[in-house]
Amino acid sequence: MSDFATLVDYLTTIPENEHFQSDTLVIAGNSLPSLIVSAAEFCESEASIQQVLFVGGIGHGTAPLIANCKKMYPELVRSEWSDLSEAEITQEVFLHYCSRELTLRLEKKSTNTGENARFSYELFDQAAPQNFWLVQDPLVQKRSHVTFSKEWGLPLAAIQPLFFEQPKLIDFDTRPHFENPQMDTWWAPEYFLSLVIGEIRRLNDDKEGYGPNGANFIPHVDVPEKVLMSYRRCQKYLAGNVRK
Numbered sequence: 001m002s003d004f005a006t007l008v009d010y011l012t013t014i015p016e017n018e019h020f021q022s023d024t025l026v027i028a029g030n031s032l033p034s035l036i037v038s039a040a041e042f043c044e045s046e047a048s049i050q051q052v053l054f055v056g057g058i059g060h061g062t063a064p065l066i067a068n069c070k071k072m073y074p075e076l077v078r079s080e081w082s083d084l085s086e087a088e089i090t091q092e093v094f095l096h097y098c099s100r101e102l103t104l105r106l107e108k109k110s111t112n113t114g115e116n117a118r119f120s121y122e123l124f125d126q127a128a129p130q131n132f133w134l135v136q137d138p139l140v141q142k143r144s145h146v147t148f149s150k151e152w153g154l155p156l157a158a159i160q161p162l163f164f165e166q167p168k169l170i171d172f173d174t175r176p177h178f179e180n181p182q183m184d185t186w187w188a189p190e191y192f193l194s195l196v197i198g199e200i201r202r203l204n205d206d207k208e209g210y211g212p213n214g215a216n217f218i219p220h221v222d223v224p225e226k227v228l229m230s231y232r233r234c235q236k237y238l239a240g241n242v243r244k
Helices: 003-012 033-045 062-072 079-083 086-097 115-121 141-152 181-185 189-203 226-237
Strands: 024-028 051-055 102-108 132-135 158-159 171-173 176-178
Touching: 003 024, 003 102, 003 141, 003 171, 003 189, 003 226, 024 115, 033 062, 033 086, 033 132, 033 158, 051 086, 062 102, 102 115, 132 141, 132 226, 141 158, 141 171, 141 189, 176 226, 189 226
Parallel strands: 024 051, 024 132, 051 102, 132 158
Antiparallel strands: 171 176
């Protein structure tokens, strides 16, 4: 397994819980319209879901989201999207594929994962859900899971990540190549590198990370040494990237 494949496999491996149920689904801001469509189709057929939260302001994923929609679902794109939040764009795509009556909530101000979690929780004056499905870019899913757990005061098992198909990276040369070739264009090469390498830096609990020994945005995460070794060898590919 290549170093990049090791990183992707670690980031996108989620806890299995075939008996998980919840009446709430949260879609955090991301750049993948295919994921939004899958979430809509899931909600269309999953009668237990009664409310959906669309979370995200204008952030680093907004421009890639619009660009991907233009490539994959051009008939849905409106010129007004350039002024809309990720939550609003996501809701529009979602409602095109899910017509079932649901309670919909919008959080339009958050610009990072911590704010995604905190501001979405603040949508509830009281009686916030005690469990929920969480839809997020699979490369950011692991950090989103622990962040939402912290901000909502819930155990990890109360939040079930959901992205329908685990990305299996074959290799990265000038761009990523997956077992499912439809995923090859999900992330532009530079954005892919920023997410994959940057996420390991954030998860690793040292002075550069987001854990208690760093920025203290998330709980401690034990990143396996094998993953850290691959990360160190891949760091050179992200030289000069300024995204924090």
